[in-house]
Amino acid sequence: MIELDRLRRMGLFALVVRHGSFSAASRAQDLATSVLSSAVSQLEEELGVRLLHRTTRSLSLTEAGQLFHEKCVEMLAAAEMAQELVADGSHAISGRLRISAASDVAHKIVLPALMPLARQHPKLLLDIQVDDHIVDMATQSIDLSIRSGWMRDSSLVARKLADLHEVLVASPDYLQRYGMPDSPETLRKHRIVGFKRFSEPTTLVFKNDTGQSVRVAMAPGAMTDNVYMLHELTVQGLGIARMPSYLTQDAVNSGALVRLLTDWRLPGAGIYAVTLKRTLQPPKVTAAIDALSAYLQVL
Template identity: 40%
Template sequence: MAIDINLNRLGVFVALVRAGSFTAAAEQLGTTKAMVSQHLARLEAELGVQLLVRSTRRMALTDAGERFHEDCARVLAEAEAAIARLGECRDTPMGTLRISAANDHGINVVAPALAAYAERYPQVRVELVVTDTVTDLIAERFDLAIRLGWLRDSSLRATKLSSFRQCLVASPAYLARHGTPTVPEDLSTHRWIAVSVLASPTRWVFKDPNAPDCVVQTRAVASANSATAAYRFVLEGLGLSVLPDYIVEAELKAGGLVALLPGYTLPAGGVHAVYPGSQPPVKVRAFIDLLKERLA
């Protein structure tokens, strides 16, 4: 039959033995000598065993008290160590950081950031899952997801890290063969490369600050389920497409791609860190901060 013990009394008992007197123990614990004596008396009553014998001038452990003190001291030391380890987890990134990210952004942006994070925090093992499926963070045990575009309503917490531009691009070779569109309406006659994971891969809304929005329906000659694959189609001159800036930026600078319709803009997409719970653990906060720095 289990004995119902107030565990706080174990700490008082260990402190009393270490201090060597009721007066010294009371000073260390910030209480009164009478309260220490009361805790000991109640502990002995709960255990049904005498732990100490004392006179007016000295005290000594009984045999049972000696064995019980050794066990209590070990238990309290283990508890203190557990609390210290928990404090380290609270203050220092450690453990496993499991992240879900969209395929293209995960490969091009999140993976390099995770590599830098792992170098900065060697006590963390990083795990990246790239998928264009919206993952269930709690059921699939993800610490964090990096999601693009426009977030759906959710019970999850989200932090906006950055935004990305959507760029209408084509290769110089394609433009040499098919001509360069000068207004959005021209796109309906051009060869379009569709990114099939988008909600509307062939319908686009172009904005001009001096005119109403222009809605264009394009004609796809090819499609791919990732922006990176569509990017390769565009580079090869198969057609033109709208692709995120983090994929096309290098080729735009190098001249391998050409940005089209410079007077028009497309809606910018957001980059969000999504996580369960109101307060993310330190390993998650540290990665969010690092990724936000790199995206700034």
């Protein structure tokens, strides 16, 4: 049986990684830096491997440290779940729920979907991390990540919540200057606002109802890696853009943007709820996924 003191050292190691440094973990946990450093050093001695690369400015996990850290995070998550299950009953929706989402998804989907849940369960604390880049869920102790598309990762579990419909839009000013495209082929004479998080920011692939597929490469009018900047550059008339329909609806309704080539479809992705692999998800995570799924069905 593993020593209880070693379990404590494993927990402290995971907290050091979560906070990114010994000093930050020291402040967050109100423990001396020397206590944390000693705990990690003792773990490394007991295991016979180095867990962290230490420099004067940063920490990073070694390969062995990465594997060990995943299990330490699972241990902490299990302890937190046990505490939550007995605190207010086995089905209580309470405790801190750490969620990661890109800026557009956080504002347009996560916040409106989960606000009713938070109001209904005042002991549930929403901790929403807005990040346009994929986060390391284990290192940052994220309970739930909402993503568009899917990254293959054997340590994660993804549940598809809804299809992500994409549309092609441009501003009236742009269309007045460059003309209205009437087919995918005519887009070759147009400019695109390229979204750099796509694998091919300036290329579009279309299909119509007959199954015909057309691939079009366009000249860039502007480039960005932020979806809200993509929206604004398009409204300002710097080019045509491919965006999720939920992000364009208000601008289309107001006349600030115009949908193009509505007889053709862009290859939509999906919205996924991503969690770490666990035998049992905490009630707060399950409730959040259900709330998000229900919201997306009527979005």
